[in-house]
Amino acid sequence: MNIPLVVLTAEKRGEKGKKVLEFVQEHNVSHVFGNIEYEVDELRRDIDLVDQLVKRNLGTSFHVVHDQTVVEPKALTTGSGGPMKVFTPYHKAWLAEVSNNPELLSIADMPSKNDKKAKTDLKEFFSSEIPALPESKQFASTKDRDRIRKLWPAGHEAGIKRLEHFLGKKVKAYKKNRSTPATENSSRLSPYFASGVISVREALKAAMEANDGEDFDSGDAGISSWVREIVFREFYRHMLSITPHDAMNLPHNLKFDFVQWEDDEEGWKKWCEGRTGVPFIDAGMRQLREEAYMHNRLRMNTSSYLRTNLLIDYRKGERFFAETLVDWDLSNNTQGWEPSYTVFNPVVQAEKCDPDGEYIRRWVPELKDVKGKAVFDPHSRLSQGEFEKLGYPAPHVDFKESKERCIQRYKQDMADADP
Structure with a gap:
């Protein structure tokens, strides 16, 4: 197509608009095109850029599309x-x-090709190198x-x-x-x-x-x-x-912002590593660590387990997914992590969605030889001796007790949020 690609870098997120503005001025750009992003920071960035283009009277038009x-x-x-x-x-x-x-x-339709002389006329852009990823983004x-x-x-x-x-x-x-x-x-x-x-x-x-x-x-x-x-x-x-506050580290239902979350570092570490002692949860988290991806059914279960059974601030899990998932998407991620009274039972979910235990055995090799329905809850369905031979951790929390604790905490703290 003879169209050059130029990648601009900014040290801080807030400097992105400034970088674009400098590029527009330096190269006397007549048109800027972009796709609308619906998150608060991104909208503010684009509005500020338009404002600066108008104030500087550069004669540059700004076109955005959905x-x-x-x-x-x-x-x-x-x-x-x-x-x-x-x-x-x-x-x-x-x-x-x-x-x-x-x-x-x-x-x-695909745009028509630029004339071959574009490579000469725009030599500076065609020779532009794509910068290396920051260290935090590298494998x-x-x-x-x-x-x-x-x-x-x-x-x-x-x-x-x-x-x-x-x-x-x-x-x-x-x-x-x-x-x-x-x-x-x-x-x-x-x-x-x-x-x-x-x-x-x-x-x-x-x-x-x-x-x-x-x-x-x-x-x-x-x-x-x-x-x-x-x-x-x-x-x-x-x-x-x-509800743009969904993109501002706040829950959709603002009353959930009053919930007092637990500071359970051991539970957090076990959840991240897939060692909670709950096979369906651990299988999902291990798939995430291996593939940078997790089946949607497991996303619902693992998020429910963290924010309800462990009663850990859902925003920690939301951030972990953002840093780990290859398909991270802010609106999908925030909506998927919204706290609610819904509590998934991971044993029931596993029996329904993984009836043969194939998914669990694939991702939790400690359980690959466990027969029948014991694979869904080996700690309670095997004898103590059989369970100890597996080398698999016992559940970090009791499901029934942790669910009751969560519901009670939600009710109490959200009631306190009312004026």
Whole structure:
């Protein structure tokens, strides 16, 4: 395409806009284009940049587009005109909006190539080097780097190949198997969406073609179920726009900010390492450490366990996921970590979603030879002698007692929050 790539670096987050402004001035840039980011800091950054461009009268126009979502946040409203806050009606309205406006799935044509002389005219930009990653963002070892690169090959072509494989081989079973982590029936496209390597619009257009042109609320049940998960992604961005404090280290329900969390360093360490003594939780955390990824069913269970059974501040877990997940996405992550009265029972969840114990045995090798349903709760389902031979830790907390403690703490502290 003969289009150069220039990467600007800033020492601090707050200096990003300043760096762009300096580049615009230095090179007499006439147009700046960008995709809207809905988080508070990012919106403030872009607003400040526009303000500076206007104040300096540089003659530079600033164009932003909604490209993270198919339907713009806040575009769908209730009958009274207010913002939608419940997923089910939002999902229904989203399906109708896309059905009535098929152009929402239109993909822009590729731009024409620059003339070859662009490489001469813009030599400075074409010779620009991509800076090295900061030390905090680099892999601990070459082995780690190679493992992750194999699991998550980079680039648009790799993302499209994964999309085509999913729609061609796996999507028909998605509705039935989406909550069973052992089957690996998810698309594993979330890292490609999160990094912008492929667009949601592009994926949905391919899904519609795989659905023989049918609307997403009809046709193949697997495709409809998968699209529903993508609509959740849009809904989370919609909610972030409605309640921006979600991106400011505050809970959606502000009363949860009054909860007194436990300072359980041992429990925190065990959770991070996958040594809580709860097989389903430990399997999820070990998958995360090995693959920089975790099945969605396990994300729900591990987050519930940390904030309810361990009663550790959910923001610590939210931050750990942000630093560890290859597909980290702020709106998805914050919504997934929102504290609530819902408490997942990891033993019941494992029996339902991993009925053969295949997922647990894969990620918790200490339990690979445990027979039958004992694998879901070996501490209580095996004799003391049998359990001790496994070399697997006993549960850090009792599930029933820790659940009761959590509910009582929530009720008491949130009641105290009322004026």
